[in-house]
Structure formats: structure tokens, C-alpha cells
Amino acid sequence: MKTMMLIYEGPDGFADRANERAQEYWGAWSAYTEALAAAGIVVEGAVLQTPESSTTVRVSGSDRSVQDGPFLEAKEGLGGYIVLDVPDLETAIEWAARAPQTPGGGIELRPLLEMSSAA
Amino acid sequence: MAPRVVDAAARESYGRLLALLSARSDDLADAEDALGEALLRALRRWPAEGVPASPEGWLLVTARRALVDGYRRRTVSQRAIEGLAAEAREGAWDERDAFPDERLRLLCLCAHPAVDPGTRTPLMLATVFGLEAERIAGLFLVSPAAMAGRLVRAKARLRELGIVPETPRPDELRPRLDAVLETIYAAYGAHWDTAFSEGVEPFAGPSLVGLARGVAAMLPDEPEALGLLALLLSCEARSPARRTPLGEFVPLDEQDPALWNRAALVESEAALRRAAALGRPGRFQWEAAIGSAHIERMVGRRTGGGGWAEVVALYEALVLVSPTIGALVGRAVARMEAGDAARGLAELDALPPERVATYGPYWAARSEATRRLGRTEDAVAAADRAIGLATDPAVRQWLQLRRSGLRAVAEGG
Numbered sequence: 001m002k003t004m005m006l007i008y009e010g011p012d013g014f015a016d017r018a019n020e021r022a023q024e025y026w027g028a029w030s031a032y033t034e035a036l037a038a039a040g041i042v043v044e045g046a047v048l049q050t051p052e053s054s055t056t057v058r059v060s061g062s063d064r065s066v067q068d069g070p071f072l073e074a075k076e077g078l079g080g081y082i083v084l085d086v087p088d089l090e091t092a093i094e095w096a097a098r099a100p101q102t103p104g105g106g107i108e109l110r111p112l113l114e115m116s117s118a119a
Numbered sequence: 120m121a122p123r124v125v126d127a128a129a130r131e132s133y134g135r136l137l138a139l140l141s142a143r144s145d146d147l148a149d150a151e152d153a154l155g156e157a158l159l160r161a162l163r164r165w166p167a168e169g170v171p172a173s174p175e176g177w178l179l180v181t182a183r184r185a186l187v188d189g190y191r192r193r194t195v196s197q198r199a200i201e202g203l204a205a206e207a208r209e210g211a212w213d214e215r216d217a218f219p220d221e222r223l224r225l226l227c228l229c230a231h232p233a234v235d236p237g238t239r240t241p242l243m244l245a246t247v248f249g250l251e252a253e254r255i256a257g258l259f260l261v262s263p264a265a266m267a268g269r270l271v272r273a274k275a276r277l278r279e280l281g282i283v284p285e286t287p288r289p290d291e292l293r294p295r296l297d298a299v300l301e302t303i304y305a306a307y308g309a310h311w312d313t314a315f316s317e318g319v320e321p322f323a324g325p326s327l328v329g330l331a332r333g334v335a336a337m338l339p340d341e342p343e344a345l346g347l348l349a350l351l352l353s354c355e356a357r358s359p360a361r362r363t364p365l366g367e368f369v370p371l372d373e374q375d376p377a378l379w380n381r382a383a384l385v386e387s388e389a390a391l392r393r394a395a396a397l398g399r400p401g402r403f404q405w406e407a408a409i410g411s412a413h414i415e416r417m418v419g420r421r422t423g424g425g426g427w428a429e430v431v432a433l434y435e436a437l438v439l440v441s442p443t444i445g446a447l448v449g450r451a452v453a454r455m456e457a458g459d460a461a462r463g464l465a466e467l468d469a470l471p472p473e474r475v476a477t478y479g480p481y482w483a484a485r486s487e488a489t490r491r492l493g494r495t496e497d498a499v500a501a502a503d504r505a506i507g508l509a510t511d512p513a514v515r516q517w518l519q520l521r522r523s524g525l526r527a528v529a530e531g532g
Contacts, residue, residue, distance in 0.1 A: 024519055028506060035507030039476065093260045094477075097510050 002043060002085050002112040003092050009079040010104025014050045028100035036082065036095065045082035076105055083112070124170050124382050125161045127325055136175065140182055149189060150182075157182035170382040172389070173332070222247050223333050224284040227291075230298035233280055238273045239298060240305040245270055248326070258309040289338055296338065300347045300403065303330050307351055312511070314358065324355045328383075335390065345394035346404030352387035353410035356380040368513040376418045384414065405437035409449075427457035444474050444481070452484045460491040479508040483518060486525070495529040 016025040029047075036042050051070040058065045070077060086092045089109070096107040140150035157178045171177040229243040241259065244250045252267035259266070277283075292299065307327045314324070328351045335344040360374035391411060394404050412433055416426025434450035447470060455463030467475075467485050475481040486501035502522040509515035 023523075024516070027519055027522070028515060031503045031507035033507075035477075035504055038504070089265075090261050093262065097260050098508055100512070100515060 001088065002083060002114070003089070004110045004112060005045075005082040005084060005092070005096060005099070006078060006108040006110060007080040007082070007099065008076045008105045008108065010102040011075040013079060013102035013105050014077065016102060017050075025100070032099055033082070035098070036084070039095075041084045041086050041091075041095070043083040043085050045080065047080040048078060050079075051077035079105075122162060122166075123380075124174060125158060125165065136179055136182065139179060140186060149186060153182040153186040153189060154178070156185040170385075172386060173336075175329075221284075222330060223287070223337070226299060226302065226330060226334075227287045227295060228277065228282065228284045230295045230302050231277065231282055232295075232298070233276055233282060234273050235269070236298070236301075238269045239302045240309070241266060242270060242273050243302050243306060244309075247330075258313060287337075292334070292337060293341070296334075296341060296344065299334060300331075300343060303327055303334070303351075304347060304403070307354070311354065314361075324351070324358065328352060328355055339393075340397060342394040342397040342399050343401040343403050345390045345397075346401060346407050349387045349390040349394065349407035350403050350410060352383045352390065353407060353414070356383035356387060357410075357414075362513065366513055368511070368517040370517070371413060372417070374417075376414075379414075387411070400436070400440075402437065402441040405433055405440065409433045409437065427453055431457050444470070444478055448475075448478070448481050448484050451488070455484075455488050455491065460488050464488040464492065477508055479505050479510075479514075482508065486521075490525060495525060499525050499529055 016022065033042070033045070052068075054068075054070040056067045056069060056071050058067070084092055084095065086095070089111075092109050096109060099107055101107065136154055137150055140153060160181055161174070161178060165171070225246045226243055229239050229246065234242060241255045244255050244258070245252065252270055253263040255270075256263040256266040287295075307324065310324055310327065328348070331344070331348040331351050335341075335348045338344050356379045357371070357374065359380065360376075360378040361369055363369060387407065388411065391404065391407050394407075409430060412426065412429045416430065419426070430453040431450065434446060434453050437446045438450055448467070451463045451466040453463075454466060464485070467481065467488060470481065482501045482505035486498045486505060489495075489501060490498035499522060502518060502525055506515055506518045506522065509518060
């Protein structure tokens with residue numbers, strides 16, 4: 001089953017990408033993604049820039065708005081994603097528990113909706 | 120040391136002791152006074168006389184005597200006094216009184232053959248410790264919905280079969296002993312892994328020790344029950360030294376023995392000696408003996424490779440009866456520490472890849488073994504894998520520090 005790991009950083013998580021903890025931060029993520037790759041379960045993934053770099057476009061009827069910033073304003077922000085192909089949810093949960101999460105962050109596991117050709 | 124034991128006993132057993140004391144008297148306040156008196160006496164006497172083998176039992180007897188004395192000073196029916204005095208005199212005390220009867224009943228229920236083995240420990244955590252399905256799911260890394268479902272099905276099955284919690288007789292407990300011990304052991308393992316997590320109150324290690332104690336007391340001729348008790352006590356004893364005040368990981372060899380709980384170590388050794396005297400070794404006794412050998416190695420007179428040679432020998436015995444991946448990796452590490460890194464690495468190489476692919480300690484061991492053999496690049500790669508597999512941030516951080524050191528060596532040439 002394919003599932004997406006949505007990686008949420010805690011309030012201080014993004015700062016660790018560039019402060020005195022940067023080496024530890026990137027080292028941990030590098031090791032983690034290598035372990036995932038070694039397990040042969042990665043479909044694809046990417047690191048995202050910080051939430052402030054987002055642009056949000058909303059269209060409702062003829063109302064259009066373009067705003068700087070993420071869709072959801074929160075202390076936590078989406079930092080990246082990895083799509084896994086695993087035998088079951090338990091396996092995905094075990095791997096999510098290994099990710100180097102920052103305090104206040106978390107990993108959401110969302111199964112992909114598999115589109116089959118119409119019956 | 121002793122005040123901490125008194126405090127722990129008070130926190131853990133207060134309600135139960137109070138219930139037992141006030142069963143005879145109608146006055147809860149009297150029972151509270153008596154228990155308070157017993158705790159005071161413990162604080163005064165245990166530092167000098169040593170902590171008794173069962174603090175709860177001692178407190179119960181002392182509190183009962185205080186209750187009797189208190190009644191004598193007042194006008195109470197003679198029969199009530201005689202009844203209490205008889206109880207207080209009863210040899211030492213009945214282990215079953217001091218032991219959490221209700222917990223043992225529930226534990227035996229959870230270890231019933233009708234309960235799926237993988238659900239026994241979760242069921243025990245739910246019933247004996249009142250943990251919610253969601254928290255149990257977190258301990259075992261499964262979805263809360265799935266865990267709740269398992270618990271509901273297990274309970275329904277027991278109800279279907281008409282099985283209810285009841286105090287087991289020793290001959291009823293004996294056939295279920297393996298399952299009971301495994302259940303306690305697995306719960307302690309879950310506790311050990313999460314003992315330092317922030318925001319999650321761990322169910323107490325001492326409570327699990329108490330369950331192990333009760334099982335051992337009920338079956339004093341079963342060495343594995345004593346072995347498990349010795350093992351858990353040994354782990355509990357070393358627990359205070361596992362993290363620095365800042366929450367950093369402290370590996371065993373860097374722990375300060377002064378931080379270990381001496382009373383628990385003494386009780387652990389005593390239990391292990393009683394087990395050994397029964398002459399039927401088993402997995403838990405070997406594990407406890409390994410713990411004991413580590414402690415002896417660190418504070419005893421044996422230094423250098425000598426202490427580790429004993430640890431290797433004990434691991435050899437353990438893997439014969441229980442070749443778990445943890446034991447096999449542990450043996451390889453001990454082999455390396457005893458001076459034979461090449462053989463240690465060979466033992467690691469011999470493990471089936473699918474069993475170790477996601478087992479962090481294997482990679483940490485491999486990193487150290489290759490480092491000692493001068494294969495620094497292999498050591499860095501293995502360290503990377505160990506870091507990628509770590510679930511505990513404190514352990515991950517420690518591994519990363521070591522890897523930095525390794526990389527510096529690798530790059531320095």
C-alpha cells in the first residue's frame with residue numbers, strides 16, 4: 001500500500017535547518033532517508049522550503065485571492081513529504097517513529113487513493 | 120537510598136495498604152494514622168537496618184501493630200482487639216496480603232491461553248494499569264483503532280468462554296507461568312523504551328517489579344520467576360543513571376555506579392542466588408546473570424578483559440536457550456569487548472540480513488567492530504544506518520556525536 005508521510009516541523013524545527021544544530025539536523029535526516037532507501041520502500045520524496053515561502057491561491061466562485069504564506073497558519077509547518085510503499089500501516093508507523101522529529105512536530109500518514117480503471 | 124524506597128513504597132502501595140488496614144476497622148482515620156506511623160518508623164529504621172526484602176509486607180505488619188496499640192489505648196470491644204492482634208502475630212505476614220491480589224488475578228487472566236499471545240501485554244496494560252488503547256498503541260507502534268479492536272476482541276473471547284479473573288492457586292499458575300513471565304517482561308520492555316519520553320507518564324517500573332515479586336512469592340520453587348524478578352530489579356537499579364540531568368543518553372559503561380539503586384541491586388542478587396540454588400537455569404536467569412556480571416565488572420575487582428569474558432560465557436548460555444536477535448548481537452558485542460573484534464564482527468556478519476536490517480543496535484555494534492578493525496569507512500556507514508533507525512532522540516544524538524568523531528578520523532586519513 002502506498003502512503004504519504006507528511007512531515008511537520010515543530011515551531012523551532014525550521015530554525016534547526018540553518019542554526020548551530022544544522023549539521024545534526026541534516027545528518028539525521030540524511031541517515032534516515034538512507035535507511036528508508038535501503039529498506040526499498042521509498043517511491044519519492046522531497047524537502048520543502050519553509051512555510052513563509054508558500055503562496056496560497058484561493059478561488060471561490062468569482063472571488064480570487066493570492067496570499068503570501070501557507071494555507072494553514074500554525075506554529076507547525078509542513079517541511080517535506082515521502083511517499084512509501086509498505087505492506088501495512090504498522091510498517092509505516094514504525095518508520096514514522098524513526099524519523100528525527102522536532103518537538104511539537106509530527107508525521108501524518110495518509111494512504112494514497114489508488115485509482116483503478118472504471119469497472 | 121532508604122528514604123527513596125519508603126517514598127516509592129508509599130506512593131505505590133498507599134491505597135492498597137490502607138484498604139487492607141481499614142478492612143477490619145470501621146475508622147479510616149485510624150488506619151491512616153497507623154499507616155503514617157509505620158512509614159515514619161520505616162524512615163527511622165531502614166537506613167540503619169537495611170530495606171526489608173518486601174517493604175510492603177513490613178509496612179503492613181508494622182501498621183497493624185500500631186493499629187492494635189492504638190485500639191488498646193481506647194475503649195474498643197475486646198474481640199476486635201483480639202482479632203487484630205492475631206492477625207498482627209501471624210508469623211511474618213501472608214504474602215498474599217501485601218501482594219496486589221487484584222493485579223495478579225488480572226495478570227493471570229491476560230495470560231490465559233485463550234488470549235492471543237500478541238495481545239497479552241496490551242491487555243495487561245489496559246486492565247492492570249488502566250492505560251487507554253491509544254496510549255498502549257503508542258507503546259507498541261500500532262494504530263489506536265487496531266489496538267482498541269484487539270482489546271475488545273480479547274475481552275469478548277474471555278467473556279464468551281466464561282473466564283473471569285480469580286486468584287490463582289499455585290498449581291493453576293504453574294502451567295501459565297511462561298506466558299505470565301513473558302507478559303511482564305514485554306511490559307517492562309515497553310516501559311524501558313519509553314521511560315524518558317516527555318509528556319507521557321510511564322507506568323511505573325516498580326509496579327512491574329511488584330508483579331514479578333508476587334509471582335515469585337507464589338511459586339518460590341520456580342527459578343525463572345526469580346530470574347525475571349532479579350532481571351527487572353537489576354534494570355530498575357540502573358535506571359537513574361541512564362540519562363544525564365539534561366536528558367542525554369549515558370551508555371552502561373559510562374554510568375556512575377553511585378547513582379544505581381543499591382537496595383534494588385541487593386534484592387536482585389538475592390533473588391538470583393535463590394534461583395541458582397534451584398539448579399534449573401533458563402532464559403531470564405541468564406539475562407539477570409548478565410546484568411549482574413556487568414555490575415560486577417564495573418564495580419568489582421575484575422578489570423580489563425576479564426569481566427567481559429564472563430559476560431561472553433553467559434551470553435553463550437543465553438543464546439542456546441533464547442537466540443533472540445538482541446541476545447545474538449549482545450554476544451557479538453561482548454566478544455568484541457573481551458578483545459576479539461574480528462570474531463565479534465564475524466558473528467554479526469553471520470546474522471540473517473532480514474533479521475537485522477531494521478535493528479538499530481546491530482548497526483551500532485557493527486560500527487564499533489569495524490572501527491576497532493581499522494575499517495573506518497565501514498564504521499561510518501554502519502553508524503549512519505544506526506542513526507537512521509534510532510527512535511529515541513537521546514540515543515540518536517549520542518550516535519551522531521560518535522559518528523562525527525569517526526568522520527573526523529576517516530577524513531584525517
